[in-house]
Amino acid sequence: MFDSTQLFCIIDDFFLKFESVYWNFLKQNLKCLRIRPAQLSISEIVFIAIWYKHSHFNNFKAFFTALRHNYFHLFKSLPCYQRMIYLINTHQLALHALHFALMKDQQSPYLWIDSTTLAVCKNQRIKRHKSLAAIATRGKSSMGWFFGCKLHVLMNQSGEILSTALSNGHTADIKMVEQLVKGMTAKLYADRGYISHELKSKLRVQDIDLITYHRKNMKSIQLSKADEYHLKQRNKIETLFSLLKGAYNLVTTRARSVAGYLAGIYASLCAYQICHQNKPMIRIMEISA
Template sequence: MIHLIQSHQLALHALHFALMKDQQNAYLWVDSTTLPVCKNQRIQRHKSLAKIASRGKSSMGWFYGCKLHLIMNQPGEIVRTALSNGHTADIKMVEQLVDGLKAKLYADRGYISHELKSKLKNKGIDLITYHRKNMQAVGLSKADEYNLKQRNKIETLFSLLKGQYHLVTTKARSLEGYLAGIYATLCAYQLCHKNKPMIKVSEALA
């Protein structure tokens, strides 16, 4: 099975992007998750993914590996994905992710940037985030406050990808095999998972 997955990397890549087609929605949620490729004590000895892996820091501490950036819609479907090395800031990947989309985009405080918000606004994306404690309070509508609170659903999606579909692996022996494994995971979720983390937006609030 592993050999078949590795030998069909390009096909899995194409299938993943085909499954994301037409998943545009008026309400979207963005976040990223860490993909450690080895334990921290083995960083110096890790060679197979050295071209794309790097040290990064998340709320759970330091890790060595990559990050998966993802946009999901109300039905819990994957709309866009991007892979970066571990130290890449989330806000640097947003413009690439939303290219061609038009929607309200909900994100956590890691995406706060007046410059980014302005750029996205010109492209038809309304970036909605909370404010930091040292910032002036942002006046949000009840609908936006409600939708921001639904961000835990994208965390549920990441948990499914890691727990049921084995997104994270420390056993990759080649870059091609590692990427093929990620696309296989994403395709498995897109095709097979029946109870996706759906977000219901109240019509009264919307």
């Protein structure tokens, strides 16, 4: 059962400590930005963005209309729809900060890595697409060509997200690995798309053991029973992507600005991190001496 009060308390507890730092950051780094004071607090703005991703609505206008009609008593004052969109887009950095804070202290000796495509439009509309042309590019996955971005995720055995990164659609997965695992020590399980002797050597210096299957034209690698078992459990990260896309509306073709697009992605990630109860878990096989 969804508890909106519990969700708001988690968000508000974070912003009680973070809000002053956040406003100082905006003043120092966005000197030309003039933000009109809102009647909603940062906590309430982020709360509404995440609540929408957790709801059964796939259209924010319908969700916000229902919110104003059924839950107006939870807020001191709710703005109009256009103003609410502006507030969420303006404070997408606050959503990013919350997402980053939820990933802290999730270290694990066993990690799984993969990426998923975030198409911003159908392939037939690529030449007409303009709103996200600054960050979206053509790329190819196992499912074919797409136009958009990629989300790279690092997951532990509890189904928790440890690290994420966004890239253009054409960026190779192996180029994002060092950024994702920076400061970590673990066994890293990945698919054949991450095969690279150079990357494996670089990660070994950091005490990260990259484990993948070998290709047919490569010399076979003898894996331990535990490593082979953990590699087979890599499908759990695909389950995570399915949850993000199916239950939390990660992919959208309705974004009209880069800020709005990023706000939607981080709201989906936060909704999964805070609200999802049955995360895809992996049983660890201990290595016998």
